[in-house]
Every structure is written in C-alpha cells, then in structure tokens.
C-alpha cells in the first residue's frame with residue numbers, strides 16, 4: 015500500500031532517487047519513493063565511479079560494499095596506439111579512495127536498494143507521478159493511478175525528461191545537443207587490453223574508450239559518423255582495429271550495446287519552494303570523464319542531509335545552500351565535460367598536432383595532477 019502521507023516524496027528510483035532516499039532513511043526520516051517502471055533497469059550504463067563520489071557515499075553506508083564489487087583502476091591514460099600521451103595516476107590523490115571504481119550502474123542501483131531495504135525503506139512500482147502541487151506548509155504528488163501522496167518536500171529525481179521539474183516551472187536550458195554521435199558496447203575481448211587501466215585512445219580515425227568492467231568484460235565508447243542501434247561483434251572489432259592498441263584484441267561477444275547523443279543543460283534553479291531537483295533532472299552533459307551519475311550521486315547525499323535537517327528543525331538554509339552550490343558544481347562539470355569532448359573530437363587534420371601538444375603538456379606534473387583531481391572531483395572540495 016502506498017502511504018497517503020509522508021515527510022519526503024522522491025519521484026524516480028534511479029541511482030539518484032535511491033541515494034536521496036537512503037540518506038533520508040539513515041537520518042530516520044519518512045521517505046516514499048515511486049518509480050514508473052515495474053523493475054529497475056538491468057543495464058550497465060554509467061560504469062565509472064570517482065573518488066569524491068565514494069567519499070560522499072560513505073556517509074550513507076554504501077561505499078565499502080561498492081568498492082568490494084567494482085574494479086579499482088589506478089591509472090587512466092590517453093594513448094595513441096601503444097604510445098601513452100597522458101598518464102593520469104589516481105593512486106597518488108589525497109583521498110581514502112585513490113582509484114577510479116569501475117562498477118556497472120545496475121550493480122550500484124542494487125547496492126543502494128539493498129541499503130534502503132536494510133533501513134526499512136522500499137520503492138513503490140509501477141507508479142507514474144502525473145501532478146504536483148504545493149502550499150505554504152506542504153506539497154502533494156498525484157499519481158496516474160489516482161492516489162495522492164502528501165508530504166513536506168518533493169524530490170524530482172525523475173531523470174532528464176523530468177515531469178516534476180517541468181510542472182514546477184523550473185527551466186532546463188543550455189546549448190542543446192552537441193552534433194556528435196556515440197556508440198557504446200560492453201564486450202568480451204581476448205588479448206590486447208589491460209585489466210587495470212582505463213584507456214582513451216586518441217587515434218587518427220577518432221576516439222575510443224576501452225575500460226575494464228568487473229566481470230572481465232570491457233566497455234567500449236567511440237564517437238562515430240553514424241552509430242548503429244546495436245553494435246555487433248564486427249563493428250566493435252573494427253573500432254578496436256582502427257583506433258585501439260597495436261596488438262590484436264579479439265572481440266568475441268557483445269554483451270550490451272547502445273548509442274547516444276549529447277545534451278548539455280543545467281536547470282535554471284534547483285529549488286522551487288518545496289520541490290527540489292537532483293541528478294539528470296537537474297543537469298545533463300557529455301559522458302566525457304564519466305561525470306554524469308557521479309554528480310547526481312553527490313547531489314543526492316547533500317540534498318538528503320539538507321532535507322533531513324529541514325524536516326527535523328524547519329531550518330531550510332541547507333536547502334538553499336544545496337540549490338546554489340549544487341548548481342554551481344553542475345555548471346563546472348558541464349564545462350569540463352564539454353572541453354574534454356571538444357578536445358577528443360577535433361577534426362582529423364588537427365589530431366596529430368593535438369596529440370603532440372598533449373604529450374608535451376603531460377610532461378608537466380602539475381598538468382597531470384590537476385586533470386586527475388578535476389576528474390576525481392577532489393580538486394575543489
């Protein structure tokens with residue numbers, strides 16, 4: 015039975031909605047989570063977790079479990095064939111998590127859901143939030159099924175096409191779509207690729223990311239002229255042959271594949287009185303640097319704590335802080351991902367000069383460390 019009254023309603027049980035709910039449940043607050051899907055998505059999607067995200071997720075009791083389930087990658091390198099252009103070390107960063115954690119999004123969601131269940135919470139599925147209203151002392155979400163849930167606050171964690179954000183009149187502006195097509199494939203590979211390093215190939219033919227996944231598979235991502243709806247073995251093989259390592263890396267199976275285009279937007283505001291945005295509902299950008307879900311999870315922990323204080327004491331100052339600082343952080347991350355994407359996708363004629371310049375720059379320890387800190391999101395904490 016879905017409750018008629020709660021303290022906080024979270025719309026959306028993606029990683030961000032789940033993490034907000036865990037944070038509230040940890041603080042002993044009542045939280046009701048609804049999601050339109052009858053089950054969580056079972057695909058790997060965002061597979062990178064950065065040090066700062068793990069530092070924050072520690073506060074909701076899930077970092078240890080996540081680090082047990084993922085691969086700890088200490089080096090991220092930009093390469094051209096077998097030649098390393100920029101080696102970025104994460105093992106020297108000042109953090110308790112000196113590595114990039116490779117972990118598929120469905121596993122992250124499972125860990126968050128288990129934590130929520132441990133704390134006595136659950137997700138109500140399938141329930142579509144169709145309306146939202148607020149008054150001076152509360153808000154209510156109307157579900158398509160007719161039920162109404164009254165609460166003190168509503169969190170819109172309902173993804174990029176957020177209905178709650180639009181109903182609350184919060185704009186979602188930006189430069190729109192970058193005219194680039196990306197293909198993504200999780201593959202089984204024999205030989206050629208390291209198990210302990212993420213590689214970003216800047217080849218003449220274009221970019222290719224090759225990142226190890228915990229089950230022994232690899233995530234390949236490439237910018238291409240036209241991305242197939244579902245890449246097959248031959249397609250993934252041709253990407254590795256033309257853009258990857260010099261040694262033969264043989265693709266034997268495609269486990270999952272997809273394609274995407276890039277949208278760059280940040281919500282004009284994160285808060286409209288009792289409605290708060292988090293995750294893709296608040297920001298969306300290029301996957302360069304694997305920042306999207308990380309930013310959303312960091313939103314979630316900070317927002318969960320701010321909501322717990324507001325519900326308990328009536329003090330909303332942390333909500334305002336979240337709305338201002340969270341948005342500023344999103345603007346910074348969108349700009350970083352944009353710069354990385356532009357650098358990765360320069361026209362073919364410019365690629366040799368770009369690679370030569372990068373090799374020179376990478377000789378500067380400050381450049382390498384600064385970039386690693388920005389990606390890890392610990393440079394400005």
Ligand SMILES: Cc1cc2nc3c(=O)[nH]c(=O)nc-3n(C[C@H](O)[C@H](O)[C@H](O)COP(=O)(O)OP(=O)(O)OC[C@H]3O[C@@H](n4cnc5c(N)ncnc54)[C@H](O)[C@@H]3O)c2cc1C
Nearest residue numbers: 026028029030049050059060142143172173293294306307
């Ligand atoms: C193919 C693909 C590959 C990706 N790869 C990467 C990557 O490599 N790195 C990276 O950082 N990010 C990646 N992403 C993006 C990443 O998946 C998102 O940033 C992340 O899922 C955002 O989490 P979220 O919880 O904010 O939103 P979502 O995961 O979108 O969750 C929103 C939830 O809200 C629910 N919902 C929506 N509307 C309603 C409603 N009206 N009522 C009730 N429920 C509703 C949805 O069912 C969904 O469960 C990828 C995404 C895709 C699709």
